[in-house]
Amino acid sequence: MQFNFDSTEPIYQQVAAQLEEAIFTGGFNEDDQVPSTTEISKQFHINPATVLKGMNLLVAKDLIEKKRGLGMFVKQGAKDKIMHQRRESFYSDYVLNLVQEAQKLGLTQDKLEQLISRGYQNDDTTR
Template sequence: MEFNFNSTEPLYQQVAEQLEEAIFTGSFTEDKQIPSTTEISKQFHINPATVLKGMNLLVAKELIEKRRGIGMFVKVGAVATIEQQRKESFYADYILNVVTEAQKLGLTEEKLVQLIERGYQNGTN
C-alpha cells in the first residue's frame, strides 16, 4: 500500500481504496483476515482511528466484516461486488460520455462500435 500524505483526498479514503484494490486483485482473498488497524497504522505511520475509519467504509460497502475478538475479514462475494460497482462506475463515468460525444459528432452506433473495435485492435492488451 502507498499513501499520499500531500493529497487533498483524505487518508481514510486512501486506506479504503487501497484495501479495496488489494481485495479486487487478490492480495486479500475472500473469507481471509486482513491486517489489523494496528498493523497498518504502525507500518504506514497512520493514526489507528484513520485506518479504522477507512475500514469502516468497506464494512459499510459490505466488502469486509468485523468478527468480534478476531479481526476484519474479506466477505465472501466481495470481489464480485467490487467488479459490479466498477462496471457501473465505468458505464456512468465513461460510456455515457462517449455515447454523448459520439451523438454530437453524428456517429452512428455501428460507427462507434467500429471505433471501439479499432481501439481494442490497436490496444496494448
C-alpha cells in the same frame, strides 16, 4: 500500500481504496484476514482511528466484516460486488459520455462500435 499525505483525498479514503483494490486484484481473497488497524497504523505511521475509519467504509459497503476478537475479514462475494460497482461506474462515468460525444460528432452506433473495435486492435495492453 502507499499513501499520499499531500493529496486532497483524506487518508482514511486512501486506506479504504487501497484495501478495496487489493480485494479486487486478489491480494486478499474471500475469508482472508486483512491487516489490523494496529499493523497498518504502525507500518505507515497513521493514526489507528484513521485506519479504522477507512476500514469502516468497507464494512459499510459490505466488503469486509469484523469478527469479534479475531479481526477484519474479506466477505464472501466482495470481489463480485466491487466488480459490479466498477462496471456501473464505468458505464456512468465513461460510456454515457462517450455516447454523448459520438452523437455530437454525428457518429452512428455502428461507426462507434467500429472505432471501439479499432481501439481494442491497437491496444497492446489487452494482449
